[in-house]
Amino acid sequence: MFDRRRLSNNGPLVRELENRLCDLHEVPHVVAVANASLGLIILMQVLARQPGGEAIMPAFTYAGLPHLAQWAGLRPRFCDIDAFTHALDPKSVAGAISNETSLILAVHQVNSPCFVAEFEQLSATSGVPLIFDSVHGAHCTYRGRPIGGFGLAEVFSLHATKLLNGFEGGYVTTRDGGLAEVLRRQRNFGIIDDGVTAGIGMNAKLNEIHAAAALACLDGLDGLVERNCARYRAYSDAFTGIEGLDWVRYENNGEQWNYEFFLLEVDDDFPLSRDQAVEILRGENALARPYYSPPLHRSQHCPDFVSTPELPVTERLAQRFIQMPVGESLLPGDERVLAELFRFMRGHAPDIHAAFSQRRNP
Ligand SMILES: Cc1ncc(COP(=O)(O)O)c(C=O)c1O
Structure with missing residues (x-):
């Protein structure tokens, strides 16, 4: 150049x-x-x-x-x-x-x-x-x-x-x-x-x-995708068996994927809300974020001339997913550490709820 x-x-x-x-x-x-x-x-x-x-x-x-x-x-x-x-x-x-x-x-x-x-x-x-x-x-x-x-x-x-x-x-x-x-x-x-x-x-x-x-x-694109896929598999293995959590799968249907994200789904029977879990992750310096939340028709910047339609599926999904940390800066084994954190949240949910509510009403 x-x-x-x-x-x-x-x-x-x-x-x-x-x-x-x-x-x-x-x-x-x-x-x-x-x-x-x-x-x-x-x-x-x-x-x-x-x-x-x-x-x-x-x-x-x-x-x-x-x-x-x-x-x-x-x-x-x-x-x-x-x-x-x-x-x-x-x-x-x-x-x-x-x-x-x-x-x-x-x-x-x-x-x-x-x-x-x-x-x-x-x-x-x-x-x-x-x-x-x-x-x-x-x-x-x-x-x-x-x-x-x-x-x-x-x-x-x-x-x-x-x-x-x-x-x-x-x-x-x-x-x-x-x-x-x-x-x-x-x-x-x-x-x-x-x-x-x-x-x-x-x-x-x-x-x-x-x-x-x-x-x-x-x-280096092929290598990148391979490493994304390895991280996705490591996450899948680490999160297997944690009740109340699921994740978005890349279907095994012959299509090609880039495995860019690991999207964790917090079900109703997980004892903490999605937002509580994200707050705890952020507190541990994990770069997790609510996935596409709030939905765009609920954004504070949605102009008045855009009507706010009923979008039931969007509303429901916008409350459920966490975009977990991904990319080359994730170290091998981090997936397991993050899964352990969720097991800890499950095991200590009453104490965590008490701590959250004490912070709301000190
Ligand atoms: C779905 C989608 N569209 C468009 C963009 C904008 O891309 P760019 O940063 O190249 O303008 C982004 C950026 O994250 C995106 O996620």
Whole structure:
């Protein structure tokens, strides 16, 4: 990068990365962007069936997603999810489609892809554009095909916490050459020729150093997934037999997974609440967090113009899961230490309840 004196503006490392990602996702076009958020904003802006309409999305997902729709000039419209896959429920979406609908933004979950076929069918019959937030679907497959080739486009992140780490960054995959061209233009201020713009674009270019980091990470992708899988198995072994706890499985159904998360489910017969357990974990310096909680329609930043629908499955699941510490900084054996902590919580629940209530009413 330094020898070439080329730091940004669609440099050779960005183009190399795009080509490698085309192979990984088995798609003809990849457009690298500065982060997934900007990729999603540009896509929504370009594809919205009508400006100012509704972007259908789940409320059981990343907290920033509705903000991105608003940056694209759209209104979030939340729909419910499927209880088993945690992915957007096609029936809930079908019921929400109206003249106001601008697009469907379906989100792949780490433990399950979306109901891709159902959404592609719904998009074809309703004429509503379909895109996927595939940030947690990197390296995964749907019906044997890599995620990345579905809908009009899919968006991935290269953030440091994601499977492919470019420090920051993101990319859009698509089978549509015309759309890829528009996205390339839009990520570069909308410029088509020296100083001439074809619309309101922005600066969403990925620079060379982030592309270099992502390329280095791509080289080690298989090893990364293997280590994720080993941690997931170590967690599964360690938590086996603790009454009142379960975890989200990666189904053994021939699909490929990235094993990014270990999601612990706190059942009603565990003697502490999910939030109490998280507080205890945090007190022991374990980087655990409530998973997708509160759901986005309950967020304090949910604007007044977004109606608060009944989302019973979302509401229930948002109270149950803990995203347990994962990633390369987890030391071998940490999974067992964390499982022991849960056994301790189970064994000392009355004392823990007493301590919590004494703190509430000192
Ligand atoms: C589901 C989902 N979508 C989008 C994003 C935004 O990605 P980025 O940080 O690359 O903008 C995230 C980030 O965590 C995410 O989890």
